[in-house]
Amino acid sequence: MKLPVVFLSALLAAAPALAAAYRAGNAAELARLTPKLQPGDAVVLADGTWQDQALVFRAHGTEEKPITLRAATPGQVVLAGKSTLVIDGDWLVVSGLLVKNGDGPAEGIAIKGSHNRLTESAMVGGTYKHFLRLWGTDSRVDHCYFAGKTSGEPTFQVEVAEATPNRHRVDHNHFGPRPPLGRNGGETMRLGYSGQSMWNSRTLVEQNLFDRCDGEIEIISSKSCENIYRENTFLDCAGMLTLRHGNRCVIDGNFFLGHHKKGSGGIRIIGEDHVLVNNYIEGVENGAFWITSGVPHSQLVQYFQARRCTIAFNTVVDSKGPYVDLDAGIGGSGRLLRPAEITVANNLFAVPPGGTLFKGTEGEYWRWMGNLSSGAPAGHAGAKVADLKFTRSADGLLRPAADSPARGSAEGNFPVVKNDIDGQPRPGEKLDAGCDQSSTAPIANRPLAAADVGPGWLKR
Amino acid sequence: MKLPVVFLSALLAAAPALAAAYRAGNAAELARLTPKLQPGDAVVLADGTWQDQALVFRAHGTEEKPITLRAATPGQVVLAGKSTLVIDGDWLVVSGLLVKNGDGPAEGIAIKGSHNRLTESAMVGGTYKHFLRLWGTDSRVDHCYFAGKTSGEPTFQVEVAEATPNRHRVDHNHFGPRPPLGRNGGETMRLGYSGQSMWNSRTLVEQNLFDRCDGEIEIISSKSCENIYRENTFLDCAGMLTLRHGNRCVIDGNFFLGHHKKGSGGIRIIGEDHVLVNNYIEGVENGAFWITSGVPHSQLVQYFQARRCTIAFNTVVDSKGPYVDLDAGIGGSGRLLRPAEITVANNLFAVPPGGTLFKGTEGEYWRWMGNLSSGAPAGHAGAKVADLKFTRSADGLLRPAADSPARGSAEGNFPVVKNDIDGQPRPGEKLDAGCDQSSTAPIANRPLAAADVGPGWLKR
Numbered sequence: 001m002k003l004p005v006v007f008l009s010a011l012l013a014a015a016p017a018l019a020a021a022y023r024a025g026n027a028a029e030l031a032r033l034t035p036k037l038q039p040g041d042a043v044v045l046a047d048g049t050w051q052d053q054a055l056v057f058r059a060h061g062t063e064e065k066p067i068t069l070r071a072a073t074p075g076q077v078v079l080a081g082k083s084t085l086v087i088d089g090d091w092l093v094v095s096g097l098l099v100k101n102g103d104g105p106a107e108g109i110a111i112k113g114s115h116n117r118l119t120e121s122a123m124v125g126g127t128y129k130h131f132l133r134l135w136g137t138d139s140r141v142d143h144c145y146f147a148g149k150t151s152g153e154p155t156f157q158v159e160v161a162e163a164t165p166n167r168h169r170v171d172h173n174h175f176g177p178r179p180p181l182g183r184n185g186g187e188t189m190r191l192g193y194s195g196q197s198m199w200n201s202r203t204l205v206e207q208n209l210f211d212r213c214d215g216e217i218e219i220i221s222s223k224s225c226e227n228i229y230r231e232n233t234f235l236d237c238a239g240m241l242t243l244r245h246g247n248r249c250v251i252d253g254n255f256f257l258g259h260h261k262k263g264s265g266g267i268r269i270i271g272e273d274h275v276l277v278n279n280y281i282e283g284v285e286n287g288a289f290w291i292t293s294g295v296p297h298s299q300l301v302q303y304f305q306a307r308r309c310t311i312a313f314n315t316v317v318d319s320k321g322p323y324v325d326l327d328a329g330i331g332g333s334g335r336l337l338r339p340a341e342i343t344v345a346n347n348l349f350a351v352p353p354g355g356t357l358f359k360g361t362e363g364e365y366w367r368w369m370g371n372l373s374s375g376a377p378a379g380h381a382g383a384k385v386a387d388l389k390f391t392r393s394a395d396g397l398l399r400p401a402a403d404s405p406a407r408g409s410a411e412g413n414f415p416v417v418k419n420d421i422d423g424q425p426r427p428g429e430k431l432d433a434g435c436d437q438s439s440t441a442p443i444a445n446r447p448l449a450a451a452d453v454g455p456g457w458l459k460r
Numbered sequence: 461m462k463l464p465v466v467f468l469s470a471l472l473a474a475a476p477a478l479a480a481a482y483r484a485g486n487a488a489e490l491a492r493l494t495p496k497l498q499p500g501d502a503v504v505l506a507d508g509t510w511q512d513q514a515l516v517f518r519a520h521g522t523e524e525k526p527i528t529l530r531a532a533t534p535g536q537v538v539l540a541g542k543s544t545l546v547i548d549g550d551w552l553v554v555s556g557l558l559v560k561n562g563d564g565p566a567e568g569i570a571i572k573g574s575h576n577r578l579t580e581s582a583m584v585g586g587t588y589k590h591f592l593r594l595w596g597t598d599s600r601v602d603h604c605y606f607a608g609k610t611s612g613e614p615t616f617q618v619e620v621a622e623a624t625p626n627r628h629r630v631d632h633n634h635f636g637p638r639p640p641l642g643r644n645g646g647e648t649m650r651l652g653y654s655g656q657s658m659w660n661s662r663t664l665v666e667q668n669l670f671d672r673c674d675g676e677i678e679i680i681s682s683k684s685c686e687n688i689y690r691e692n693t694f695l696d697c698a699g700m701l702t703l704r705h706g707n708r709c710v711i712d713g714n715f716f717l718g719h720h721k722k723g724s725g726g727i728r729i730i731g732e733d734h735v736l737v738n739n740y741i742e743g744v745e746n747g748a749f750w751i752t753s754g755v756p757h758s759q760l761v762q763y764f765q766a767r768r769c770t771i772a773f774n775t776v777v778d779s780k781g782p783y784v785d786l787d788a789g790i791g792g793s794g795r796l797l798r799p800a801e802i803t804v805a806n807n808l809f810a811v812p813p814g815g816t817l818f819k820g821t822e823g824e825y826w827r828w829m830g831n832l833s834s835g836a837p838a839g840h841a842g843a844k845v846a847d848l849k850f851t852r853s854a855d856g857l858l859r860p861a862a863d864s865p866a867r868g869s870a871e872g873n874f875p876v877v878k879n880d881i882d883g884q885p886r887p888g889e890k891l892d893a894g895c896d897q898s899s900t901a902p903i904a905n906r907p908l909a910a911a912d913v914g915p916g917w918l919k920r
Contacts (some may be wrong), residue, residue, distance in 0.1 A: 336825070
């Protein structure tokens, strides 16, 4: 297929006028100035730097023929200063951009419309309000690098609408270091707001590396319903994956590798019907699972009680604890309702000397089954004491040995658990407790390193 | 505008072939046989009876130019025997049909697609599985009459999809007598199923008359989220409006007039975040508000605990009670969780001799404020005893007199309550307790009678 190639830098001598029309909301002028792109077109940006330019890429591609905006040489088209990019339409692909030390009261890159994709791009440093903000539905952000935001507000923000779930996919990105902000607003990723939190976002966040995301306690702040966080690696982050508002999220097959960094942690749970399975948490200092108490008659901005959540088939090792905080935050900020109807099943908790297994008091109707612990004082019926026989395997993870009592020990029936953290299928019965099922099937999911994620051009 | 008029009875000598193609799922044959209707077309059915015919009305109109299928003389086009009608497309209007004593394993009329309307039609008697079944979105069923179903399964069924709320509007219909079925499955209306119950239907059910709908205890069985039941009249029904599954429904400004019929009742509440305001309940024998206990770790088919529901500004008079059952069903079917975080505010409860005000024991963190009761023994802090001075007004409703202590007595702040049951605006402060705000504004909502609803031709 022969693609028409348009050099935007030549065509858009009109760019400042376009920007002015965009800022003024002048739709007619925008339409007049915008190149008439057709499905299948590719716009190639000449290498160079766009200084203080508001770029708008607005077009309508099709599934078979998307419209592409890409750098002539990936990484050599730079947006700098107050430059911004709006991607607005359908089936648009943007690739190869570098946004560097940008600044502005809104977002550096905005994605609107549906079925758009930002890939192979990097946003490094700067003080935009957000680096990236996603509206609309069915868009994808993949193989990008985001790091070094020094201003307040989340690096990556998803806007959730009442009418339609977002269904975005965010995958294979490298979220690089973000320094501590020293106050609320240092999230690396936030999906929704409290006011949007009862709507379904259904965003899939998978196979991303969160690398020293130290902005605040919430690495990810999930503030909407039915998001899936799957097979991500949280490496040396001074924070926790936080289900802050909203219900029915899934956290499956993630690695939390804290290396005993101050502030490193696992998962905070607020809200209802969340499912947390197959996660591996090692060396965190701030606790593995905080199941949070709620405010009676909670407003959207407050704390809903954790209810009907499932925490199963997770492995926590070599961490300070608490491994499970049973009523996190009880009594503070009006939180009087202890978590209720929580299922804690088939987890492995290997506690080092001086570590804390459980903290607090459980609420009504918890179900405990099949949990095994080592190293902690006996006495809590929720976890049977056993010698778990963890050994360091070649890939660096602690796994129970073949003769560990964890093998084949799982109790109850959890049809939602189809695989283990390696992506290996779980059998129909006699499941292993913890995130690792002993299996000879190929390993599809490993802790991610920088080489596995982000733009290819940044690694060459 | 000149409309092409097509007499379907002449055109569709092919009708049996069409029906055969439809049953066989033969899309090509269906397309060949179906008249090519254009936006703005009207298909007029000649008066007469369709016996054992499967009619399919499939077309695509537009908002400005819907496509109409109507009876030459309203009420004189009869579908009988095993006849069925499928309305499938967009912006289609069907009017003036009479479906009489129909029979079949599925529904008499199916509505699929979006923005379709069934109006001025009647379905009387018969044993279809459902009289009417609605898929899709944004359709309207209005000014119809449905009565006399003698088989199991709901008269009126809405199918809820995960991806998109239905947003149907069901208004100004007359749901006439349905005899007791003697078992579950006698609902007059059901919105969703347990398996669909966590999805948003957002169907608006307003200004319908439910008249001796005695099929079973659930007149309406709400099994989806965010439905609105507004300004309906439940007249002499041996049942209750039941929020059986799902969350966040609103029940506002309805009249429940039981006339002391056996089995007559008000509202059953199961689930979370429902809002019940401005309802008038008189002469019911089976209780006014049943706030239902839940099953720990409830499955979708069981009973979720009632939580964070608001019952405010309702009036209950001359009923046997309980006026409020605080933990309905506790202990039965595994229901161990008492309703929690319930707000009961500014209701008027006038209890006759021998009536019961409250039954059961409240769960955690209920809020009680501004409720007034008369006739019941003192002792429950939730309702202050007062002489409410109800008098029968010209429109037949019991209203507090001008010097009733209910006037201006409401406590707390309920911004959701903007009007009273008459449709008169509520002031910014000093609201009256109960469903009636003293006001000189015009009355927009009254108890419905047969003359107010259903097809015009049925009343002439």
